[in-house]
Amino acid sequence: MQSSRSVLRLLCQRFRNAGYCQQQSPRPHVLDELRRLFKLVHPDLFHSYPQHQEINQRSFQLLQEYLRVAKGGQVNCSVNEYKLEFYVRREREPKGFKDEKEESIKKVEVCLPPPQATLPGTEMLPATRSALGLLLSSFGLSPEFSGNLTGGGEILSKSRLTMKLSELFQTASELQRQNETTVLGQEQRMIVVRNALRLGRGVTVSFRKDLPPDSQLQCLHSLARALDSVPDCELKGCALLIGDSCCGVDGLGNLWLNHDDGPVFWAEFFRQLDVSSIAAKRAAVRERRVKEFRAARLMEVEMIFADDALSLEQEYSSFLDKVLHEAEAIGAVGDGKFHDLPIRVTSSSGSSMSVDDRMGYINVPVTENLAEIYKFVNERGREAVKRRIEFKAEEEKLGNLNLHVRKKLRLRNLVFAPELEMEQIRSACMRLLNHATRLRLLTEGLSICISDEYRLPIPGTRSMMHLRWNFSMADL
Known part of the structure; x- marks a missing residue:
């Protein structure tokens, strides 16, 4: 009997060595591993280390973008690689006779190539899987995983496709509560810096890119340093727009800054500005608005306006001059019955006068003469005004409905x-x-x-x- 048991154990050992009886431990799901990573590098863990917290916040947002692209989101062609830098808290054994463990902070750096985007519902591509494996292994997590990113939602939450609506509300409520605590102090500091820039240098600053408050505050401080380094550059009255485009001046006299460039680049940009040209553009905008107001008053309509692209053209300025000259002699259109009628001036390429069915304004080509405009308004003005009144009523009802829902919920x-x-x-x-x-x-x-x-x-x-x-x- 003992001999038979020995033979059986030997056969089982051979089968296990051959892989037949070996039990494979299940691989962790990629989303589970990413959640574990999130818990290691969350910026809230580094309140006592502001620089570490800022770096982790920036890299976490970059990781979110990487995952979004990997799930089929729009690719940012300007990104050649995703350089992620995270600080991680580590416990180490105490030295001497201390009973408590000491804590150290370790920096982890990983460079990932841009992910190969996949279509929703399809498997993660091998290159992306390999890159994520490299990222996870750098933090001591499993480089071998199962599952897919598609439909996985943000890495801090459950899958959007499987999460119950009640869980979605609860998770959102907790996130908004945490965000309120994090953002409140930063927004107050931003108000102080913005007021200082407005009062000290006479400039207004707004953001055209969705940056977190800490990044916005950093941009404002960098802008203040850049302006302090060029005290002779007179920008009083200018609007500074911080986004992700190149530095430049638009047709309205607004100054655009790239948030990634920093104070040294911005200071050099300010030094090279043609301040007189900017002032001329801003003066032209003010003059155009005065003309629009005066023309609307003479025609006795609600307003006259054009899209920004056309409003910068000399053709539109000439149109307003013609309306001002002729309307002063002719008087109000329709004997003053169209005070609620807006007139939108459009480019002349293949367009004709028409009534906008949704908002109730009249489209007028910039090349149209005033007599034809008056004729069209007399023929279709009542229709346009009726639609305008209906649109405003719908907006008012929607506003009341919004208020009612807010109170109820x-x-x-x-x-x-x-x-x-x-x-x-x-x-x-x-x-x-x-x-x-x-x-x-x-x-x-x-x-x-x-x-x-x-x-x-x-x-x-x-x-x-x-x-x-x-x-x-x-x-x-």
């Missing part, structure tokens, strides 16, 4: 994405009201944007939770 803010139609907005609001009793406990204090997707707030910002306009209560 006890929301802090409720906004609607610009791509939504009014009927979609109305549908979403009515669904929220119909289920207000069930939703109120989940939505109180939230800031919500009704859009065409589900999206959690971005950590470290005041961004809103996005709720699909056609959300289903069955997902609650």
